Amino acid sequence: MSDFPSHPASPEPLPQRFFARSALEVARDLIGCTFLFGGAGGRIVETEAYRQDDPCCHGFRGKTERNAVLFGPPGHLYVYFTYGMHFCANIASEDEGVAAGVLLRALEPEYGVEDMVARRGMSEPRLLASGPARLAQALGIGRTQNGLPVWEPPLAVLPRPAGAPAPEVATTARIGVRGNDQKPWRFVDTASRHLSRPLSRTPILPSG
DNA sequence: TTCGAGATCGGA
């Protein structure tokens, strides 16, 4: 996150240009940042990158009404509905016209925890937001939030606190992506106990 | 601790 120095005390949300880079860089740099929606959120500990040339990217087969945000300007929330019951949230990355984004897969609940507990219907901290659909449900993210800019309220992405040591980030295969198209584009904070799947069951791969 | 089925619906 070299071009985006962390703040001393008063957190300024990361600007739109933070997301105008390769989804791989954005995904890695988001680890340790704070994601907020409507006062609820916490420290991001797991992300995945999806790029247009990648068959499992929703934008691989061209622009549609559903994936339009992925093709739009960077820094907007791409929310999709899947498995007939779940929402997942991405942050569009790279240039307008290019389909790329970062899937928010897990965070450590810090703010608005009571709201998260209510929306999730359970209170186990380890299960509140550890998984893309869990995270979306915990924060109350659904269709309505599709396309919102993440640098403006009620959304915010805050940089890592200054002084805090940079998290150790490891890369693994992406979850739920079948073998052929697999790439080491899942990024995790190795020290976190709030991953959607423990590092012990998702072998670290070279980031190349 | 790990595995498999079912839930449930819009997209290709």
Place this chain on the structure above:
DNA sequence: CCGATCTCGAAT
């Protein structure tokens, strides 16, 4: 027909 998933119950 199947997915960028989750939960629960059963087996290990």
